[in-house]
Amino acid sequence: MRRATSRIVPLAATAALILLGLGPAVLPGRVTLAADRGLVVIAQTHYRALPEERRVHVTIDAVATSYTPNPEDGLAYYPSAIFAVQAGATNVAASSGGQRLAIAVDGSDPDFVGVTVTFAEGVYFEESYPYRVTFDLPDPGGAPDRNLRISSSIVAFPIWAFGSSGEPGGSVTVVLPGGFRPTVQGEDLTPSVGAGGEIVLATTSLPDPFDFFAYLSADRAGAFSDALLTVQVGGQSAALKVRAWRDDPDWGTAMTALMTDGLPALQRLIGLPYEAPGTLVVEEAATSRLGDYAGIYNKLSGIIRVRYDADAYVGLHEAAHIWFNGDRFRDRWIGEAYAEFYGVQAAKAIGATGDTFDLTDELMANKIPLNDWGEIGGVEIGVEEYAYAASYHLAVLIFGRTDVADLQAVWRGADASEMAYQPANGAGDPQIAGDVNLEGWQQLLDLLDERVGANFDDLWTDWVVNDAEQRQLDERAVARDQYALVAEEAGSWNLPKDLRTSMGSWSFDEAGAAMTLAGAVLDAHGEIASAASTLHLTPPAELEQLFERDGGLKAAEAEAGLQIEVLTDISVATERVAEKETILESIGLLGAHPAADLEAARDAYEADDLDVASEDAERALAGRTGAAGAGQTRVLVAGGGVVLLTGATIVGVRFRPRRRATPRIDTAQTEPGEPAVERLEPPA
Numbered sequence: 001m002r003r004a005t006s007r008i009v010p011l012a013a014t015a016a017l018i019l020l021g022l023g024p025a026v027l028p029g030r031v032t033l034a035a036d037r038g039l040v041v042i043a044q045t046h047y048r049a050l051p052e053e054r055r056v057h058v059t060i061d062a063v064a065t066s067y068t069p070n071p072e073d074g075l076a077y078y079p080s081a082i083f084a085v086q087a088g089a090t091n092v093a094a095s096s097g098g099q100r101l102a103i104a105v106d107g108s109d110p111d112f113v114g115v116t117v118t119f120a121e122g123v124y125f126e127e128s129y130p131y132r133v134t135f136d137l138p139d140p141g142g143a144p145d146r147n148l149r150i151s152s153s154i155v156a157f158p159i160w161a162f163g164s165s166g167e168p169g170g171s172v173t174v175v176l177p178g179g180f181r182p183t184v185q186g187e188d189l190t191p192s193v194g195a196g197g198e199i200v201l202a203t204t205s206l207p208d209p210f211d212f213f214a215y216l217s218a219d220r221a222g223a224f225s226d227a228l229l230t231v232q233v234g235g236q237s238a239a240l241k242v243r244a245w246r247d248d249p250d251w252g253t254a255m256t257a258l259m260t261d262g263l264p265a266l267q268r269l270i271g272l273p274y275e276a277p278g279t280l281v282v283e284e285a286a287t288s289r290l291g292d293y294a295g296i297y298n299k300l301s302g303i304i305r306v307r308y309d310a311d312a313y314v315g316l317h318e319a320a321h322i323w324f325n326g327d328r329f330r331d332r333w334i335g336e337a338y339a340e341f342y343g344v345q346a347a348k349a350i351g352a353t354g355d356t357f358d359l360t361d362e363l364m365a366n367k368i369p370l371n372d373w374g375e376i377g378g379v380e381i382g383v384e385e386y387a388y389a390a391s392y393h394l395a396v397l398i399f400g401r402t403d404v405a406d407l408q409a410v411w412r413g414a415d416a417s418e419m420a421y422q423p424a425n426g427a428g429d430p431q432i433a434g435d436v437n438l439e440g441w442q443q444l445l446d447l448l449d450e451r452v453g454a455n456f457d458d459l460w461t462d463w464v465v466n467d468a469e470q471r472q473l474d475e476r477a478v479a480r481d482q483y484a485l486v487a488e489e490a491g492s493w494n495l496p497k498d499l500r501t502s503m504g505s506w507s508f509d510e511a512g513a514a515m516t517l518a519g520a521v522l523d524a525h526g527e528i529a530s531a532a533s534t535l536h537l538t539p540p541a542e543l544e545q546l547f548e549r550d551g552g553l554k555a556a557e558a559e560a561g562l563q564i565e566v567l568t569d570i571s572v573a574t575e576r577v578a579e580k581e582t583i584l585e586s587i588g589l590l591g592a593h594p595a596a597d598l599e600a601a602r603d604a605y606e607a608d609d610l611d612v613a614s615e616d617a618e619r620a621l622a623g624r625t626g627a628a629g630a631g632q633t634r635v636l637v638a639g640g641g642v643v644l645l646t647g648a649t650i651v652g653v654r655f656r657p658r659r660r661a662t663p664r665i666d667t668a669q670t671e672p673g674e675p676a677v678e679r680l681e682p683p684a
Helices: 249-270 312-320 332-349 381-399 404-415 440-452 457-464 467-490 497-504 508-534 542-548 553-578 583-588 594-606 610-625 627-633
Strands: 025-027 039-050 055-066 075-086 090-096 099-106 112-124 128-138 154-160 171-176 180-186 190-193 199-202 213-220 224-233 236-245 280-285 293-298 303-307 641-646 649-654
Touching: 039 075, 039 154, 055 075, 055 112, 075 128, 075 154, 090 112, 112 128, 154 171, 154 180, 171 180, 171 213, 180 199, 224 249, 236 249, 249 280, 249 312, 249 332, 249 404, 293 312, 303 312, 312 332, 332 381, 332 440, 381 457, 404 440, 440 457, 440 467, 457 467, 467 497, 467 508, 497 508, 508 542, 508 553, 542 553, 553 594, 553 610, 594 610
Parallel strands: 039 171, 236 280, 280 303
Antiparallel strands: 025 075, 039 055, 055 128, 075 112, 090 099, 090 128, 099 112, 154 213, 171 199, 180 213, 190 199, 224 236, 293 303, 641 649
């Protein structure tokens, strides 16, 4: 929906309705007059719309009364009145009592027509003179945003009151044929139905005609001419129906051309598929159907209504609402900001023109946080106009830190419900967020910061958030600083999904606790990497897998602690096993294999079998450390000696064995035929 530019303000500056530029004439001599009210004109003004004749007929029934007293030596009177009527007035005439009066018309000023009415007789002190002025306001044709539009479908024209400034008693009446639906901007006119079914709009007695300004727009339904066409939008065939008033074919031609070129341009800029439901209808409308707005898009019916005098920016603004309609971002200001932004960008891309919202100092006086912009129909006019202009201004400021491709990444992320905080080293499709229940302004800020890589907090502070929301923004800034540090420390590791979900759901206490734990694990990982490098070991992948796993930080913390313990065991065992063995240790190590146990510990660590690695390392250390003790208590019998161990001294004692006697062979007699038996005698 795009708010219309007011039709009242530019008329107010030119509606100097009764100028009374002539002072009274004086007879017989010219003398200085006392201060007085001068010539006071009270006028009842009547407008009758004649749509079939494409004109409005205006009748001013006025009474001029002189309040200028006569001088002592003469008479003072007013011979004429000078006033201004609407620009484009024709057939100006004046009369009094059925007698035609002389008039002079000056059309040199583009904003009004000056009229001088010469009275048939002078208006003297305390005398009144009735007269009537009539003129026509014909439809001049031309640009669709002209002030005067008079046809069987639309009646639109400025309404002026006439009379003397500050003088009460005047009135305005407007008569329309039956079937028209009128809307009046500016002053109120009370509607009623005339005896012939005509519509009558009337004021009460006006306190001051110079304070009255209004603009009437009235349309009559049921007079459409439809054009059906198909437009290729991003590779899709879009069915389009343009509905123009039958007496305004130019509007239909212009809108058909605008949508034929503009819809594809919008899709190219936004980067999302065209998703209009069924046939998109673009219908010409008047203020009676749009209120204070120049255009409206109804996403449920798929109908765009654009005011008959709207420019190309309005038409494409409403078409951009096909993409920005509250489905992706709930906040009103986001939809209006980017409907206007892309409407203007698309119009420029196809060579169309229009007027953008201008954030003036006057509008800035109505400044509110855009998040406090209320619903349609519930916002003061000044605030409503400010919010439209400010939201577009903010979209332009955001674009100054992005480009078309950056914004397309943001819209794709919103369209696919992607997590704002994606894995830093991810591959494949983006991760999808759960139901984080964010407001649109929060979601948009996260996606901008993460997809664009710039910071937009200051813009949100200046234009978007209220005081309560600013506190959330401050908490977010602290959390994002911590997040950036942890992500940098993680390097090639991805932060776990539940941590990133907490950030994306603005659960910053929960995210902060997770980041503190993640930081501790990463510190331990650095210690592990350093220790493993010193030992020429490759740390197992389990710690990284636990760290990145959803809900795995506590397990990662336990894993890191165990790895550090095992590496400490291996390091101590490595140093001990590498020491030079003493003779005593060499004896104690006979049959032991601490180096093999140490190697087994290293293999088990790299295989992430940490319990076995710890046991092997302890076995290697125990074997090497206990070698000396084992040597002290071990007695080896070898050759012909006994090794006696006394304290730290090895005393070799050689025992000389007894000399053995020469064996004597007993050759005892045996029975004949039996073998002889040899028997050894033990030595003496």
